[in-house]
Amino acid sequence: MLLPKPYPDEAVGSVLLRAQQVYGISLKAMLAWIYEMPASRTNHSFHLSTDVDRIATLCGMAPRDFLYEHTVFPYVTACLPGKYKESLEAKLLASRHCRPYPIASMVGNIGVGASTRRYCVRCASDDLVRYGETYWHRVHQLPTVLICPVHKTPLVLTGIPSGLTCGKTSLTLPSPAYVRPVKPPLTMVIALTLARLSQDLLSGRYDHGIDWHDLYRTRARKLGFVHHYGDTASGVSALALSEVYGAKYLRLLDCTVRAPWGSSWPALLLRSSRNQFVSVVRHLLMHAFLDHALVDERLKSLMDKVAKPLRTDFQALDKAAKEAIQREIKRHKSAGTRTTVGHLLHVADVTQPYRHNRSRFPATEAVLTEFRGSDQSERQLGGRAYWRARTPSRWGLSSKREATASETSPL
Numbered sequence: 001m002l003l004p005k006p007y008p009d010e011a012v013g014s015v016l017l018r019a020q021q022v023y024g025i026s027l028k029a030m031l032a033w034i035y036e037m038p039a040s041r042t043n044h045s046f047h048l049s050t051d052v053d054r055i056a057t058l059c060g061m062a063p064r065d066f067l068y069e070h071t072v073f074p075y076v077t078a079c080l081p082g083k084y085k086e087s088l089e090a091k092l093l094a095s096r097h098c099r100p101y102p103i104a105s106m107v108g109n110i111g112v113g114a115s116t117r118r119y120c121v122r123c124a125s126d127d128l129v130r131y132g133e134t135y136w137h138r139v140h141q142l143p144t145v146l147i148c149p150v151h152k153t154p155l156v157l158t159g160i161p162s163g164l165t166c167g168k169t170s171l172t173l174p175s176p177a178y179v180r181p182v183k184p185p186l187t188m189v190i191a192l193t194l195a196r197l198s199q200d201l202l203s204g205r206y207d208h209g210i211d212w213h214d215l216y217r218t219r220a221r222k223l224g225f226v227h228h229y230g231d232t233a234s235g236v237s238a239l240a241l242s243e244v245y246g247a248k249y250l251r252l253l254d255c256t257v258r259a260p261w262g263s264s265w266p267a268l269l270l271r272s273s274r275n276q277f278v279s280v281v282r283h284l285l286m287h288a289f290l291d292h293a294l295v296d297e298r299l300k301s302l303m304d305k306v307a308k309p310l311r312t313d314f315q316a317l318d319k320a321a322k323e324a325i326q327r328e329i330k331r332h333k334s335a336g337t338r339t340t341v342g343h344l345l346h347v348a349d350v351t352q353p354y355r356h357n358r359s360r361f362p363a364t365e366a367v368l369t370e371f372r373g374s375d376q377s378e379r380q381l382g383g384r385a386y387w388r389a390r391t392p393s394r395w396g397l398s399s400k401r402e403a404t405a406s407e408t409s410p411l
């Protein structure tokens with residue numbers, strides 16, 4: 001038994017569905033046959049297979065080609081660091097020979113934004129003429145695609161759950177019976193940009209070395225999202241993004257943006273370079289926003305209203321904290337008592353600034369490192385006071401019992 005040869009851009013779930021119709025067997029029986037294990041132990045989705053190697057072979061395709069042409073893998077991994085994407089690819093392609101790779105984290109976002117199957121009426125009509133049947137296109141099932149990138153017409157929402165289910169409707173292929181045109185909650189220009197960008201990501205040809213945060217920041221600044229004192233107006237950009245997409249669409253994609261704007265996800269995407277694991281949907285929303293954003297007078301006045309933030313003089317703060325901590329350690333030394341790092345930071349009044357900006361406190365850090373290894377530290381390296389007293393020999397301390405034993409030893 002073989003699986004049907006996939007049509008161009010056909011979703012993996014659609015291939016299985018056509019196979020079910022050809023062989024007249026249940027989804028459960030087919031998954032058990034494909035994976036050679038009980039269906040309950042298989043790990044499969046409409047958008048991605050955990051055993052690409054097996055399915056591709058049954059379809060007569062090279063596994064990697066199948067992964068890139070019939071699953072959402074290139075889309076969901078498009079903005080990930082190259083090395084991480086390669087390791088995911090290797091795990092998926094090798095899962096037949098080792099433990100099945102859990103795919104829920106990769107396809108979770110797709111299900112949130114596109115909970116039901118969608119299709120383009122004109123694509124379906126072309127497919128019917130060309131192949132004699134219709135099928136579910138991969139690109140139409142993406143959460144950021146509301147109109148067909150080829151025909152520029154709104155997609156039809158079918159109401160059929162996008163997962164692989166055993167219900168009767170799940171077996172259905174696109175047909176006029178399901179025509180329920182839905183007006184996209186976005187302007188056609190933005191919807192088309194999102195659809196085209198999403199299609200580009202499916203091609204799998206993109207640069208994984210790009211610093212997205214840097215790119216977005218540069219583009220936002222070029223558009224005029226800059227405060228009068230020179231900083232990027234990330235909060236105002238976030239507000240403008242939320243107005244372009246509207247609360248309803250952002251909620252649908254699980255990408256809600258709300259005040260305080262400066263700490264919402266679009267603002268962080270413009271500012272931080274540390275988080276490299278932002279979902280592809282958020283990247284696409286930012287990308288399409290920057291393609292069309294305009295800084296009008298209202299946004300300009302909002303940017304002008306923001307006062308220049310007070311800059312903390314970390315150098316002076318570090319010096320003062322170091323001196324206060326040294327004084328406190330000296331006091332404990334002469335009193336023969338011990339204390340903790342937490343107490344020292346509290347005395348120096350830098351607990352919060354130190355916790356959030358540790359790299360800005362090099363002098364304080366050096367004093368604390370030295371303190372941790374000293375007798376004045378309550379928490380000795382390698383053990384708490386309680387355990388040092390209970391098991392002194394473990395920490396290189398001689399106990400009374402050990403001392404007595406060595407004194408009475410004949411040697």
Ligand SMILES: [Zn+2]
Binds near residue numbers: 149151
């Ligand atoms: Zn179409």
